[in-house]
Amino acid sequence: MGNNTYMRNSHANINANMNNGSINIVDLNFTYYGSDAPALKNINLDIKQGEFVVITGMSGCGKSTLAMAIAGYIKNGTQGELQGKIIINERNINHCHIEQLAGEVGIVLQEPEAQLCTFTVREEIAFGPENLCLSDKDINSRIYTAANRVGIERLLDNDINQLSGGEKQRVAIAAMLAMEPTILILDEPTANLDPDGALDVITTLQKIKQTTQHTIIVIEHRIEQFLPLADRIVLMEQGQIVYDGSSLPGYTYYQYLFNKTDKKIRECLQVHKQYLKQRLAANTTDMLQVTNVNINIDQKRILSDISFNIKAGELVAVMGKNGCGKTSMFLSLLGIYQTETGSIILDGKDLSGVATEQRAKDIGLTFQNPNHQIFEKSVYQEMILPYSFLRDEPVDEELINQLLKELSLDGYKDTPPYNLSQGEKKRLILGEVMAYNPKLLLLDEPMAGQDKQHVDFLLQMLFTYCNQGNVCLVACHQPQVVFEYFDRVLFFDDGKLLYDGKPAAVFELLTENGYSGYDSRCM
Amino acid sequence: MIVGVCKVNGKINSKINSNINSDVSSRINSKSRISFSKYPILPDLKYVAGATCMHKLHPLTKLVLLIVFSVSVFTIEHWAGGLLLLFMLLCGYKAAQLGLSYFVRKLRFILIFSALIIIVQVIFVKEGVLLLEIPLPFLSITVWSVAIENGIRLGLRFINIMGASFLFVTITQPQSLAYSLMQLGVPYRYGFMLITALRFIPVFRQEFNQIKNAHLAKGISFTGISIKTFTRMVQYIFIPMIVSALSKIASLAVSMEGRAFGKYKNRTFMQRQAFTTKDVFVVVTSILTSICIWIMI
Numbered sequence: 008m009g010n011n012t013y014m015r016n017s018h019a020n021i022n023a024n025m026n027n028g029s030i031n032i033v034d035l036n037f038t039y040y041g042s043d044a045p046a047l048k049n050i051n052l053d054i055k056q057g058e059f060v061v062i063t064g065m066s067g068c069g070k071s072t073l074a075m076a077i078a079g080y081i082k083n084g085t086q087g088e089l090q091g092k093i094i095i096n097e098r099n100i101n102h103c104h105i106e107q108l109a110g111e112v113g114i115v116l117q118e119p120e121a122q123l124c125t126f127t128v129r130e131e132i133a134f135g136p137e138n139l140c141l142s143d144k145d146i147n148s149r150i151y152t153a154a155n156r157v158g159i160e161r162l163l164d165n166d167i168n169q170l171s172g173g174e175k176q177r178v179a180i181a182a183m184l185a186m187e188p189t190i191l192i193l194d195e196p197t198a199n200l201d202p203d204g205a206l207d208v209i210t211t212l213q214k215i216k217q218t219t220q221h222t223i224i225v226i227e228h229r230i231e232q233f234l235p236l237a238d239r240i241v242l243m244e245q246g247q248i249v250y251d252g253s254s255l256p257g258y259t260y261y262q263y264l265f266n267k268t269d270k271k272i273r274e275c276l277q278v279h280k281q282y283l284k285q286r287l288a289a290n291t292t293d294m295l296q297v298t299n300v301n302i303n304i305d306q307k308r309i310l311s312d313i314s315f316n317i318k319a320g321e322l323v324a325v326m327g328k329n330g331c332g333k334t335s336m337f338l339s340l341l342g343i344y345q346t347e348t349g350s351i352i353l354d355g356k357d358l359s360g361v362a363t364e365q366r367a368k369d370i371g372l373t374f375q376n377p378n379h380q381i382f383e384k385s386v387y388q389e390m391i392l393p394y395s396f397l398r399d400e401p402v403d404e405e406l407i408n409q410l411l412k413e414l415s416l417d418g419y420k421d422t423p424p425y426n427l428s429q430g431e432k433k434r435l436i437l438g439e440v441m442a443y444n445p446k447l448l449l450l451d452e453p454m455a456g457q458d459k460q461h462v463d464f465l466l467q468m469l470f471t472y473c474n475q476g477n478v479c480l481v482a483c484h485q486p487q488v489v490f491e492y493f494d495r496v497l498f499f500d501d502g503k504l505l506y507d508g509k510p511a512a513v514f515e516l517l518t519e520n521g522y523s524g525y526d527s528r529c530m
Numbered sequence: 531m532i533v534g535v536c537k538v539n540g541k542i543n544s545k546i547n548s549n550i551n552s553d554v555s556s557r558i559n560s561k562s563r564i565s566f567s568k569y570p571i572l573p574d575l576k577y578v579a580g581a582t583c584m585h586k587l588h589p590l591t592k593l594v595l596l597i598v599f600s601v602s603v604f605t606i607e608h609w610a611g612g613l614l615l616l617f618m619l620l621c622g623y624k625a626a627q628l629g630l631s632y633f634v635r636k637l638r639f640i641l642i643f644s645a646l647i648i649i650v651q652v653i654f655v656k657e658g659v660l661l662l663e664i665p666l667p668f669l670s671i672t673v674w675s676v677a678i679e680n681g682i683r684l685g686l687r688f689i690n691i692m693g694a695s696f697l698f699v700t701i702t703q704p705q706s707l708a709y710s711l712m713q714l715g716v717p718y719r720y721g722f723m724l725i726t727a728l729r730f731i732p733v734f735r736q737e738f739n740q741i742k743n744a745h746l747a748k749g750i751s752f753t754g755i756s757i758k759t760f761t762r763m764v765q766y767i768f769i770p771m772i773v774s775a776l777s778k779i780a781s782l783a784v785s786m787e788g789r790a791f792g793k794y795k796n797r798t799f800m801q802r803q804a805f806t807t808k809d810v811f812v813v814v815t816s817i818l819t820s821i822c823i824w825i826m827i
Binding site: 112 | 705722725726728729732733737740741743744746747748749750751765766769770773774777778779781782784785786787788789790791792793794796797798799800801
């Protein structure tokens with residue numbers, strides 16, 4: 008232990024002599040071109056070497072912009088107007104080229120897939136040091152140190168395409184660590200990952216914090232998991248820092264500011280519970296009956312022997328690791344994947360042999376990435392797109408306008424949908440399916456990477472929707488939300504339906520059987 | 531993209547079949563889809579991993595071999611030379627443990643096309659010695675020696691060139707070729723264009739499927755062939771692809787620049803494959819052999 012401390016100190020001394028990993032931001036203002044409101048307003052921030060800082064706030068509060076500014080990607084005159092100073096390691100970076108900052112600041116982004124540019128893990132970690140023209144010996148030692156710090160030594164010769172999301176994100180972190188930056192910035196590193204992957208990344212960060220002197224900045228919506236690691240929390244609202252201090256009071260303030268549960272959502276939940284109780288007491292038949300469904304793709308079994316029944320009005324979460332069969336389940340309900348055996352009965356109608364176009368009239372499906380689902384030139388046209396294909400009667404303009412208002416998109420009617428923010432796009436996608444009112448709604452991870460406000464809004468919409476006697480299945484990675492608001496959980500593992508029941512009961516079983524992250528006592 | 535289009539066709543077929551509304555049809559359909567993907571008319575061109583002596587050659591050696599072979603194909607006029615080259619090519623396939631059946635299966639399209647070349651020659655060229663005459667009521671078929679000779683020569687050329695390129699692609703990992711070229715002096719910025727493009731092919735294929743699924747979920751279907759359907763197709767398929775590609779590229783640029791890509795004029799490479807004596811031997815022998823054949827025939 009003593010030895011270890013000594014080594015850390017000596018490492019720190021070396022760092023202090025060369026570059027110390029400190030950040031001073033003085034009166035930083037930034038406005039994107041074409042925008043009236045500044046994205047960053049009077050930012051003053053001092054971060055010392057070795058600190059672990061979590062920056063949080065609602066979507067669009069400017070936290071990602073701040074991260075990009077610290078990493079040197081935002082300059083005066085490139086994307087907008089920047090005033091003030093960003094001083095990293097006692098050097099003003101306003102006029103530095105990105106490549107010159109490499110090795111001082113490293114940034115890891117949200118999407119692991121898009122940050123990896125080679126084919127194997129070893130090549131990927133070697134990529135940075137190779138650019139620095141290091142010798143083979145140095146590159147090798149950097150590869151092993153970086154791989155060791157994030158715990159991926161055994162994956163070094165694996166193909167990147169075959170890694171899971173969490174592993175890919177760890178490779179991205181290792182690739183940055185191999186540059187030996189004094190400052191490591193992570194922009195929503197867990198937003199696209201399942202709970203296992205997220206936990207992997209967090210444990211990795213903990214290890215990096217304990218064994219190195221890197222200054223670490225994490226940008227996150229949901230900061231609960233980072234609390235034990237954080238030395239400091241910075242809260243941002245509308246481009247300004249509203250709190251900067253130690254983590255516990257920061258968390259309380261965070262809860263107060265962003266995480267306060269809306270009274271309205273509580274009311275909606277109560278109404279929904281009441282409705283469901285009546286509905287179940289009336290002992291109606293099942294809305295959706297799935298019996299012994301098997302699905303093979305390319306001679307590989309994707310789903311085996313899935314059976315479940317869902318009553319009208321139920322809000323059901325579909326959970327499980329990425330790749331466990333959630334999306335396949337949705338695609339097979341819609342008939343995009345053909346069932347090998349088994350039957351799917353929706354509202355008393357057997358769907359076997361019914362073509363996808365026919366099924367789409369009763370089943371609405373949305374995917375995680377809104378960019379793959381937006382096709383039209385304006386928000387209004389996009390809103391009526393599925394309606395015009397799936398319904399024979401003419402579009403009810405009043406209904407569409409009302410829906411746009413509910414989604415607070417009524418101001419954007421003629422805007423091209425690609426110009427919307429991510430959250431707005433997600434709302435638009437949801438509105439589209441709601442416009443033609445299918446009986447069964449399948450949402451594939453609508454909450455991934457969304458802030459509390461959006462999640463609350465989504466749940467409100469879903470409660471109203473379910474209360475009309477419809478059924479909604481939501482693939483979701485957030486145990487807390489499921490625990491609090493959902494009526495039922497279907498938990499998939501490796502193509503099998505492992506558990507089916509009330510969230511509390513299922514989570515208890517999961518915790519007993521060693522699945523981490525589902526302990527209801529921690530929620 | 532060709533693969534993508536084939537898949538779309540497969541989907542459309544399956545949709546038509548599934549309208550028949552019976553379990554049997556879906557089973558037949560799934561079988562027909564398998565056969566469809568197993569023997570496509572246009573073969574899918576990709577690297578097949580292996581550990582044969584051909585695979586182990588340096589990528590640049592293989593490139594030199596391909597160039598020497600292609601030059602020989604065009605310099606050697608006589609059909610016998612063409613046959614000899616074909617024999618050598620087949621030996622190459624054998625050495626890469628791909629076998630005659632692989633050659634025939636993958637090059638089916640090329641073989642059919644070569645046969646067409648011969649037929650066209652027979653129909654239009656009437657020179658040399660009359661070899662065969664089949665009298666028919668209206669039009670008698672005559673086969674002349676020059677036609678056969680030309681046909682075989684051109685057909686063999688076509689098979690040889692395509693076969694050699696196919697073999698090259700099958701036994702050369704594209705990224706190792708890119709790395710070798712960069713080490714030879716091709717600027718690394720260009721080399722990495724190829725590498726990142728290759729890296730993102732499976733990613734974009736997956737996204738294309740997702741967009742297709744989103745179309746199905748929204749009930750979007752393209753019926754009839756008209757300019758309007760075509761523009762709609764472009765709007766509904768390519769715009770989302772481009773938007774998502776651009777966002778991926780933005781992240782990729784941040785990630786690569788953040789790792790000092792482009793900081794110096796040169797960079798080092800961990801992935802190096804040295805030239806062995808075997809490589810030198812193969813290159814020299816191939817050049818000598820081709821010169822010999824050229825002089826002899």
